[in-house]
Structure formats: C-alpha cells, structure tokens
Amino acid sequence: MKKTKKKKRAFVSLRMNILFFVVFLLFSSLILRLGIVQIVYGDDYKREIDRKENVTVNTSVPRGKILDRNGKLVVGNKPLDAITYTRPQNIKSEDILKIAEDLAKLIKKDTKADFKAITERDKKDFWILKHPDEAAAKVSKAEIKKLKNDNSKIYQLTLDRITEKEYNSFSKKEMEVLAIYREMIGGYPLSPQVIKNKNVTPEEFAVVSENLDKLPGVDTTTDWDRYNVYKDKEGNATLGSVIGKISSSKEGLPKDLVDYYLSRDYSRNDRVGKSYIEYQYEDILQGQKEKVKNVTDKAGNVLDSEVVREGKRGDDLVLSIDIDLQRKVEKIIKEKLGSSRIGQPYMDRAFVSVMNPYTGEVLSMAGKQYEHNKKTGKTDINDYALGNMTTSYSMGSVVKGATVLTGYQTGAISPGEVLNDRPLQFLHTKVKKSWNTSGFGPINDLYALKRSSNVYMFLTAMKLGGQQTYVPNGPLSIDKVAAIEKFRKNFSQFGLGVKTGIDLPGEQTGFGGGQIPPEAGKVLDFAIGQYDTYTPLQLVQYMSTIANGGYRVQPHIAKEIREPNSKMDEMGPVIQEIKPKVLNKVDMKEEWIDRVKLGLEQVVNDPLGTGYGTIKAKQYKIAGKTGTAQALYDGPVSHNPGLMLWNVTFAGYAPYDHPEIAVSVVVPWSTTDQTHVNLEIANDVFKAYFELKEKREKDGLNDSTSTKKVENLDEAKKQQ
Numbered sequence: 001m002k003k004t005k006k007k008k009r010a011f012v013s014l015r016m017n018i019l020f021f022v023v024f025l026l027f028s029s030l031i032l033r034l035g036i037v038q039i040v041y042g043d044d045y046k047r048e049i050d051r052k053e054n055v056t057v058n059t060s061v062p063r064g065k066i067l068d069r070n071g072k073l074v075v076g077n078k079p080l081d082a083i084t085y086t087r088p089q090n091i092k093s094e095d096i097l098k099i100a101e102d103l104a105k106l107i108k109k110d111t112k113a114d115f116k117a118i119t120e121r122d123k124k125d126f127w128i129l130k131h132p133d134e135a136a137a138k139v140s141k142a143e144i145k146k147l148k149n150d151n152s153k154i155y156q157l158t159l160d161r162i163t164e165k166e167y168n169s170f171s172k173k174e175m176e177v178l179a180i181y182r183e184m185i186g187g188y189p190l191s192p193q194v195i196k197n198k199n200v201t202p203e204e205f206a207v208v209s210e211n212l213d214k215l216p217g218v219d220t221t222t223d224w225d226r227y228n229v230y231k232d233k234e235g236n237a238t239l240g241s242v243i244g245k246i247s248s249s250k251e252g253l254p255k256d257l258v259d260y261y262l263s264r265d266y267s268r269n270d271r272v273g274k275s276y277i278e279y280q281y282e283d284i285l286q287g288q289k290e291k292v293k294n295v296t297d298k299a300g301n302v303l304d305s306e307v308v309r310e311g312k313r314g315d316d317l318v319l320s321i322d323i324d325l326q327r328k329v330e331k332i333i334k335e336k337l338g339s340s341r342i343g344q345p346y347m348d349r350a351f352v353s354v355m356n357p358y359t360g361e362v363l364s365m366a367g368k369q370y371e372h373n374k375k376t377g378k379t380d381i382n383d384y385a386l387g388n389m390t391t392s393y394s395m396g397s398v399v400k401g402a403t404v405l406t407g408y409q410t411g412a413i414s415p416g417e418v419l420n421d422r423p424l425q426f427l428h429t430k431v432k433k434s435w436n437t438s439g440f441g442p443i444n445d446l447y448a449l450k451r452s453s454n455v456y457m458f459l460t461a462m463k464l465g466g467q468q469t470y471v472p473n474g475p476l477s478i479d480k481v482a483a484i485e486k487f488r489k490n491f492s493q494f495g496l497g498v499k500t501g502i503d504l505p506g507e508q509t510g511f512g513g514g515q516i517p518p519e520a521g522k523v524l525d526f527a528i529g530q531y532d533t534y535t536p537l538q539l540v541q542y543m544s545t546i547a548n549g550g551y552r553v554q555p556h557i558a559k560e561i562r563e564p565n566s567k568m569d570e571m572g573p574v575i576q577e578i579k580p581k582v583l584n585k586v587d588m589k590e591e592w593i594d595r596v597k598l599g600l601e602q603v604v605n606d607p608l609g610t611g612y613g614t615i616k617a618k619q620y621k622i623a624g625k626t627g628t629a630q631a632l633y634d635g636p637v638s639h640n641p642g643l644m645l646w647n648v649t650f651a652g653y654a655p656y657d658h659p660e661i662a663v664s665v666v667v668p669w670s671t672t673d674q675t676h677v678n679l680e681i682a683n684d685v686f687k688a689y690f691e692l693k694e695k696r697e698k699d700g701l702n703d704s705t706s707t708k709k710v711e712n713l714d715e716a717k718k719q720q
Contacts (some may be wrong), residue, residue, distance in 0.1 A: 107204045125159075205220055398649045623652055
C-alpha cells in the first residue's frame with residue numbers, strides 16, 4: 001500500500017511539472033510575440049492606427065456638347081492651361097499663405113475681376129495673417145477673460161477693430177497673393193481648386209511645372225471653358241439666351257440649390273447650368289465625375305490614392321434647332337425691325353417661332369431687342385429669343401381661326417353661315433366695327449377670315465353669350481361669364497392661354513386665366529384677340545394644331561441625347577430620342593378644321609386676303625392669319641399712362657396641303673397699324689426655310705428638318 005501511494009505521488013508530480021513547463025512555454029511564446037509586435041512592427045502598426053478613414057474626392061469633367069439637329073456644334077468646350085491647388089487636410093493657414101506667396105512670384109493674378117472678387121472680410125482675414133502681433137494687440141487680456149476665451153468671439157472683435165486704413169494698406173503684389181490665397185482656401189480639402197485658368201501664359205505654365213516640388217499641393221493641368229460657336233457681329237451668341245449659362249468655378253453651386261446638388265454628389269465649386277438649356281439638361285450634360293479614394297494620416301497627408309471610378313465627359317445634347325435657319329431668321333429680324341423702327345420710339349423687339357406642326361420640334365426660336373446702353377450712349381441689339389416664351393401680348397385678329405372654330409363647336413354659328421358685317425352701335429358704348437368703316441355687308445365665315453372681319457367675330461361672340469339678335473342702339477345682353485369661359489376653354493385646346501409644355505424652365509402663360517371682363521364688351525374684344533395676352537410660342541402651337549388637323553403637340557427643343565464621341569466630326573450613338581407628344585385633341589370635327597384651313601389659305605393667296613400683297617412667296621403655298629391689336633404699352637421707354645399702341649402679328653404654316661413648318665411672328669408697340677413688318681418677316685422666314693431645304697437637296701444632303709409627318713403624329717397619338 002505504501003509503495004502504491006509513493007508511485008501515485010511521483011506520477012502526479014511529473015504531470016504537474018509537465019503542465020508548468022507547457023504553461024512556461026506558452027507564456028514565453030506570448031512574451032516573444034508581444035516583443036515582436038511592439039519592437040519590430042510597432043511603428044508600422046502605429047501608422048496604421050493613426051490613419052484616418054478613407055476620403056473620397058470627385059473630380060470634375062467637361063460638360064457634354066450641344067449640337068443642332070444636323071450635327072453642327074453649337075456649344076463646346078475649349079481646353080485651357082490651368083494651375084490648381086489641392087489643399088491637404090489640417091494644413092495651417094500660415095502654410096497656405098507661404099505657398100501663395102511663392103506662387104505669386106511665378107504667375108500674375110492682377111486682373112480687375114480678381115481684385116473685384118476680394119471682399120472686405122478677405123482683406124481683414126489676410127491682414128491678421130500678415131500682422132499677427134498687431135492683431136493680437138487689438139483685444140486686451142481683460143477682454144479675453146470677459147469673453148471667456150471664446151476664440152470665435154475674440155476673432156470677431158479683432159475683425160471689428162481693424163481699420164479701413166489697415167485693411168486697404170496692401171501693395172499690388174500683396175493683393176495678388178491675397179487673390180491666390182482666397183482661391184486656395186475656397187474649395188474642399190483634397191479637391192483640386194482652380195487658381196488660374198484664363199490667360200495662363202506658356203511661360204507661367206512652364207515655370208510652375210518646373211517648381212512643383214517647391215509648391216506642395218500645386219499642379220499644372222488642363223481645364224475647360226464653355227464657348228458658343230456662332231456669334232453675330234455684335235458679339236451675341238446665336239440662340240444665346242435660350243442656351244443659358246453655367247456657373248464658373250468661383251461661383252460654384254447656386255446658393256439656393258446647394259443642398260440639392262450636394263445630395264447628388266456634387267462639390268461646392270462644381271460648374272453647373274444656371275439657366276434654360278444648360279440648366280434643364282444638367283443631368284445629361286454634367287457627365288460622370290472621376291471618383292478618387294484617398295487614405296490620409298492624422299496630418300492630412302495623402303498616404304495612398306485609388307481611382308474608384310473613371311470620369312466620363314457629359315453626354316451630348318442634340319437640339320431640334322436648325323442652326324442655319326436660326327441664323328437666317330435672326331438676320332431677317334434685325335434687318336426688318338431695324339428699318340421699320342425708324343420713327344418708332346417704342347417698337348424695340350420682334351419674335352419668331354418656327355415649329356414642325358407634327359413633331360413639335362422647334363426649328364427656330366429667335367428674338368431681338370434694341371436696348372439703350374447707358375454706359376456707351378449707343379443702342380445695342382441683344383438676343384431675346386427667350387421672349388417667345390417669357391413675354392405675352394395681345395395678338396389681335398390672328399386668333400380668329402380659333403374664334404370661328406369655337407363658334408362651330410358651341411353651335412353659335414355653323415360652317416358657311418352668313419352674318420351682316422356693319423358698324424354695331426350698342427347702348428351707351430362706342431361703335432364697334434371692322435377695320436373698314438362701312439363694313440363688308442353679308443359675308444360668310446371664309447370671307448370673314450380672308451378679310452379679317454371684326455363684326456363677324458363680334459356677332460359670333462354675342463350668339464355664344466346668349467344674344468341671338470343685334471338691336472341697333474339696344475343693350476349688349478350677353479352672359480359675359482359663361483361666354484368668356486367657353487372661349488377660354490376652347491382656345492386652350494389650341495394652346496392659347498395655357499403653357500405649351502416646352503422643355504425649358506420659366507415659361508409664362510400670359511394674362512387671362514380666371515379674370516372676368518369688367519364689361520360685356522370685353523368679351524367681343526376677346527373674340528378678335530384684344531383682351532387676353534399670349535406668348536409667341538403659344539401662337540405657333542395654336543397654328544400647328546390647326547395645320548396638323550387638330551392635335552396639340554408639345555413643342556420641344558431637345559431632339560436626341562447621344563453618347564460622347566472623341567472624334568470632333570462625328571456624333572456618338574443615340575441614347576434617347578425625344579419623341580412627339582400629343583397633349584390633347586381638339587373637340588371639333590375634322591371638316592370644321594378643314595374649312596378654317598381653307599379660310600387661312602385665302603388670307604395669303606386670295607387677292608382680297610389681308611396677307612396677299614405683302615406675303616409674296618406664293619410658290620411655297622403659305623396659309624395663315626394676320627393680326628393687329630390695339631394694346632396698352634408697358635415697355636421700358638418712359639411714356640404717358642394709358643398710351644395705346646399697335647401689336648402686329650402673323651401665324652401660319654406651309655405648304656398648306658402638306659404642312660412642314662408653322663411660323664409665328666410678333667412685333668409689339670408700333671405707333672401705327674399701317675406697318676407690315678410682321679408680314680415682311682414672315683415672308684422672308686418661309687422663304688429662308690424652303691431655300692435652305694432646296695439647297696440641301698441639291699447638294700445631296702439629307703434634309704433632317706423635313707420629317708415624316710404623318711407617321712410621327714400617329715406614333716404620338718398612340719403614346720397619348
């Protein structure tokens with residue numbers, strides 16, 4: 001028993017020793033491993049721990065090009081030599097200032113625009129950087145204690161005490177340094193900020209490139225600038241106001257849209273469309289920015305960079321505009337308006353819209369305005385194409401086609417009905433008559449359109465308002481509310497008094513809407529286009545609706561979206577085609593529309609028609625309606641209140657048997673109703689279109705302005 005117990009104790013001791021030995025080995029290994037980690041790899045692991053999170057930076061790319069319907073470049077990007085600065089994270093202001101001072105020795109940044117952008121606050125901040133001791137003395141220790149060492153309040157008090165003499169004491173060279181410095185601190189950390197991209201000389205580009213190692217964060221690269229290809233001799237860009245503008249790298253994102261763009265992965269200094277086409281199609285033109293992931297240390301120094309996504313230039317936007325036709329139309333407006341406004345102090349503008357009545361493609365949208373330049377004392381001719389959709393006028397007799405069709409639709413008159421055109425004298429009112437003082441006598445609807453009878457339209461309005469018979473010197477007893485509502489409802493079917501739906505922001509509807517005329521006689525004025533106001537674009541949509549048989553088609557200025565192509569003379573593949581869109585079909589019989597079209601044909605082609613003598617291009621089979629409206633002047637020239645002038649208008653289409661284009665012409669504020677500038681412009685616009693088409697056919701070029709009308713309209717109707 002004793003021997004057995006001794007053997008057991010010996011066996012337990014052995015096992016304990018083995019266990020202690022194993023534990024010893026494990027602890028030795030752990031200590032060895034900890035030593036290796038701390039001594040051998042300690043610095044590496046410390047650097048890893050000191051690293052910050054990944055910082056992703058987006059780099060801007062050039063915008064997409066804007067081309068006309070035939071592939072001609074309208075707006076492109078011009079490459080620019082540029083000097084940029086990429087600010088590290090956590091860098092001190094003093095270090096940035098030192099780089100700015102070194103860079104100022106190599107480049108010039110002394111233009112008026114550079115210095116004008118410098119604010120009083122910029123100068124004060126710069127003065128504090130340049131004079132730290134004097135700045136510190138601006139606030140006493142007692143004041144610092146009173147402010148409880150609040151650095152922001154102390155800094156603000158320092159700013160307030162910097163005198164005008166002090167912050168205006170900088171030399172021209174110091175102002176250059178300040179101009180560079182404010183650019184350097186203006187952007188996001190790790191995002192390249194343009195210091196100079198205009199007028200960078202080859203010498204500046206070369207010397208900065210040679211000294212990049214002494215200028216941390218500075219780089220030389222290629223930037224871009226937006227430019228319009230076509231300009232007139234006055235320097236106005238063709239279609240300039242419709243193209244719109246983009247912000248500069250200094251402006252960056254518009255203040256009222258900063259949050260919107262930041263949520264869409266933009267940077268604050270990105271260039272974006274500010275107006276019209278550039279704004280409307282920002283998502284297409286902006287492109288895909290290059291995305292770079294940077295890894296930085298605590299000091300903000302970049303340890304590693306990786307391109308996460310390659311950048312791609314914006315997609316190209318192909319307009320429905322025919323730039324050759326656009327330029328011809330602009331020239332016609334300038335020539336005709338320029339000669340007609342002699343002795344016309346108020347006639348300062350004219351508008352022309354040209355549209356395919358079946359597809360809604362806007363082939364030309366032109367406008368010119370004469371404006372007095374206060375600085376030079378001269379008269380400038382400015383682009384005012386936007387006025388086609390942002391200004392409205394009384395259009396006069398040009399709307400009588402809609403009046404006659406409203407009469408048919410409401411049962412007020414029937415096709416071919418004869419009414420007696422003679423002066424109308426109502427109780428306690430002035431005589432209402434046609435433009436010829438004695439009247440036309442018994443006439444039908446076609447004659448009324450051809451000769452532009454006012455009385456025929458007055459009698460139609462009376463019937464529509466419930467008064468079937470005219471009684472000389474009797475009262476005008478119509479339901480003005482019901483009558484005006486019926487008129488506006490039917491006019492709106494053609495696009496008069498409602499938005500056309502064009503793919504541009506800022507479209508106006510004109511005056512009218514819910515307004516009820518104060519007197520019943522105003523309903524009669526409405527019937528001849530002298531109460532509500534309409535835009536020139538609404539006018540061309542109205543005439544297009546008649547031309548195509550009663551379909552109101554949405555006008556659009558974009559035709560296609562294409563992928564970018566590196567070859568300058570070729571367009572990329574089509575991404576999206578903008579197809580016709582029918583907004584509504586007028587609630588009228590086809591034979592009624594055909595009868596009105598016959599009347600519009602006679603306006604231009606019958607010797608008695610009001611457009612016959614001036615519209616001479618009869619070979620193009622033009623149909624349309626002339627208009628003259630007496631309207632209250634509300635333009636920019638000072639005038640006596642209540643000044644009444646004349647708006648002269650025209651809306652038509654051609655050829656009348658197979659329409660290709662619809663045209664509206666609006667020339668406001670003539671001192672006489674005897675001017676024919678509206679018809680002269682219309683004649684030359686039709687002529688320009690067809691001559692251009694004939695020339696292209698002769699040269700063997702595809703005429704992309706003349707589309708397959710019926711097929712396109714059928715497709716649009718299916719979409720509706």
